[in-house]
Amino acid sequence: MKRHARLLRTALVGGASLAMTLxxxxxxxxxxxxxxxxxxxxxxxxxxxxxxxxxxxVDTFNKTSKVKAVLDTIPGADYQAKLQTIISGKQAPDVFFxxxxxxxxxxxxxxxxxxxxxxIAKDPGLTSRFLPSVMDTAVVNGKPYGVPxxxxxxxxxxxxxxxxxxxxxxxxxxxxxxxxxxxxxxAKGVIPIALGGGDKWPTQMWxxxxxxxxxxxxxxRKAVNGDKSVWASADSRKALGMLRELIDAGAFGTNYDSVxxxxxxxxxxxxxxxxxxxxxxxxxxxxxxEAYPDFVRNDLGYGTFPTVEGGKGDPxxxxxNPNNFYSVLKRTRHPEAVAEFLxxxxxxxxxxxxLGIGNLPTTTNTPEFLDGSANxxxxxxxxxxxxxxxxxxxSWDQAYxxxxxxxxxxxxxxxxxxxxxxxxxxxxxxxxxxx
Numbered sequence: 001m002k003r004h005a006r007l008l009r010t011a012l013v014g015g016a017s018l019a020m021t022l023x024x025x026x027x028x029x030x031x032x033x034x035x036x037x038x039x040x041x042x043x044x045x046x047x048x049x050x051x052x053x054x055x056x057x058v059d060t061f062n063k064t065s066k067v068k069a070v071l072d073t074i075p076g077a078d079y080q081a082k083l084q085t086i087i088s089g090k091q092a093p094d095v096f097f098x099x100x101x102x103x104x105x106x107x108x109x110x111x112x113x114x115x116x117x118x119x120i121a122k123d124p125g126l127t128s129r130f131l132p133s134v135m136d137t138a139v140v141n142g143k144p145y146g147v148p149x150x151x152x153x154x155x156x157x158x159x160x161x162x163x164x165x166x167x168x169x170x171x172x173x174x175x176x177x178x179x180x181x182x183x184x185x186x187a188k189g190v191i192p193i194a195l196g197g198g199d200k201w202p203t204q205m206w207x208x209x210x211x212x213x214x215x216x217x218x219x220x221r222k223a224v225n226g227d228k229s230v231w232a233s234a235d236s237r238k239a240l241g242m243l244r245e246l247i248d249a250g251a252f253g254t255n256y257d258s259v260x261x262x263x264x265x266x267x268x269x270x271x272x273x274x275x276x277x278x279x280x281x282x283x284x285x286x287x288x289x290e291a292y293p294d295f296v297r298n299d300l301g302y303g304t305f306p307t308v309e310g311g312k313g314d315p316x317x318x319x320x321n322p323n324n325f326y327s328v329l330k331r332t333r334h335p336e337a338v339a340e341f342l343x344x345x346x347x348x349x350x351x352x353x354x355l356g357i358g359n360l361p362t363t364t365n366t367p368e369f370l371d372g373s374a375n376x377x378x379x380x381x382x383x384x385x386x387x388x389x390x391x392x393x394x395s396w397d398q399a400y401x402x403x404x405x406x407x408x409x410x411x412x413x414x415x416x417x418x419x420x421x422x423x424x425x426x427x428x429x430x431x432x433x434x435x
Contacts (some may be wrong), residue, residue: 040068041334041341043326044083044093047073048283049290050150053353057344067337077199077262080402087112087329094332095341099398100137100146100325102224102435106401107327108140114328115143119339129346134323134362137394146325147342151359152386153281153321155205159301163190163276171303175213175242178306182251185276191253194275196261200409201397203256203416205279206243208319208396209305214239216312217391224399226434231426235312240415240422242308247416257417264291271295279305281320282382285358289374302378304385318389321398323362355379360386404432 045054051073058069072093074082080103086092087107098104107113120126127135130148138146159171167188172178185192196202211219215235222230230236253275259265267284269275271292278284289296307315326345328338344350346363354361355373360382373379386392397405411428414420420428 038333039066040070041094041332041337042070042072043341044072044074044096046079046097046324047075049286050283050354050357050359053150053350053357053359056353057350060349061341061344065337065340067334069337069341075262077260080405084402092329092331094334094338095326095328097149098146098325098327099321099395100323101394101399102401102404103398104138104145104325104327105140105435106403108145112329112331113145114330114332114335115145116147116328117143119328119335119342120144123339123343125346126342129363129365131362131364133392137322138325138327146327147345148323148362149326149345150324151282151354151361152323152382152392153283154318154382154385154389154392155209155279155281155305155320156284156302156382157305158270158278158280158284159303160270160273160276160295160299161301162299163273164301167276169276171301172306175306175308179246179249181276182246182249186250190273191269191275192251192277194259194266194269194278195252195256196259196266197252197256197413197416198258198260198265199262200413201395202261202266202280204396204408204412205281205319206246207239207412208393209279210239210243210308211236212313212317212319212391212393213305213308213311213315214242214313216314217317217393218312220393220396220399223429223432224435228430231429236426237422240425243415244422247418252416257413267291282358282360285375285378289358296375302381314390316385316389317391317393318385319393319395321395322392362386400432400435407432 043054043058045051055071058071062068083096088110104113116126126147127144134148134152135144138144157171164170167185167190169181169184172181182192215233219230219233219235259269261267261280266278267287270278271288285296288300304315326342332338346365348365348369351361351363351366351369352372355369358374358378360366360379366383370376370379370383397408400408407428411425415425
């Protein structure tokens with residue numbers, strides 16, 4: 001989510017205003033690699049706290065490359081919509097950030113992306129230096145279209161340890177314990193769970209985990225492959241009933257739709273003690289480390305999603321983003337330079353820099369550097385979770401094609417707000433196209 005996920009899928013910004021946005025957010029250099037520039041490649045990434053590492057790697061690349069890389073960032077809440085606006089035009093990047101899966105399939109189907117078979121044939125490290133299960137996420141129609149960057153991003157239940165201690169609450173291991181904790185925290189005048197509902201995708205995370213725990217991962221696999229009947233199943237209705245009970249218990253307060261993660265609102269609630277928990281991708285750590293380092297050092301807690309008694313999902317299952325990826329546009333003028341840039345994604349410098357901000361790369365050499373991460377205990381915890389997870393489910397809004405995202409977000413938000421009931425949610429999800 002963050003995780004990815006992420007975000008608004010409708011193209012709302014015209015080309016002229018986007019050109020201005022890119023100009024203002026570029027981290028260095030100038031020129032348009034695909035629209036006539038002869039000496040640059042443009043690298044487009046999701047704008048957030050991780051950009052410091054991407055800028056560092058661009059600087060490293062530019063020290064030895066005749067063709068220079070230029071890093072452009074788009075603020076997270078606008079990333080997907082603006083990418084859709086520019087990807088087939090003159091402002092298109094050479095290399096761009098994505099989540100694999102449904103997030104790139106339409107671009108593959110449109111013939112915009114370069115399959116990376118030739119890159120991999122010349123440098124097998126572009127696959128062999130990464131965990132195989134992660135590479136699969138960027139395979140479309142049997143061909144590889146992405147090289148992992150940043151790191152794996154499971155969704156975790158973060159907490160404020162001081163708030164929990166003051167309320168006499170322990171991190172919930174089961175759904176019933178979560179409901180009990182909500183009751184206690186609400187009585188103490190604390191928002192039990194911070195939620196950036198204004199972004200919509202953080203709300204979706206609750207559906208992903210509850211559906212997994214209740215119905216098992218097979219439910220979503222069938223749904224995304226076109227089996228619409230699973231949304232009307234007994235397990236689906238049970239999951240919706242559990243979510244309704246949590247919402248009606250006041251777990252998220254009353255103003256969650258006015259709060260966003262992307263502008264720092266929901267992390268601030270957690271860090272300042274106004275909320276006790278937040279369900280968020282593992283990038284929460286780097287976000288909080290950037291803005292609230294003392295909180296991270298002293299009071300940040302984290303754990304897995306609660307189990308559901310009698311549920312079909314394994315308690316070790318994860319949801320989130322197995323990895324982020326760089327994909328390459330077929331029209332790039334400098335494929336050789338792009339290939340050299342991608343090699344940095346499994347370099348020791350990359351691994352150490354990502355670990356330094358709390359991200360967890362999926363390279364085979366990652367375990368060598370866990371002790372030097374920003375928080376070795378946190379990095380090792382994540383690594384072990386990912387290693388033992390029977391299933392790591394890609395976020396719903398990334399597994400489905402981008403055209404489905406608005407429908408998913410509206411269904412999730414309206415159900416949460418009580419504007420619609422189970423039948424309307426089910427009908428909306430049944431209307432989605434297969435991936």
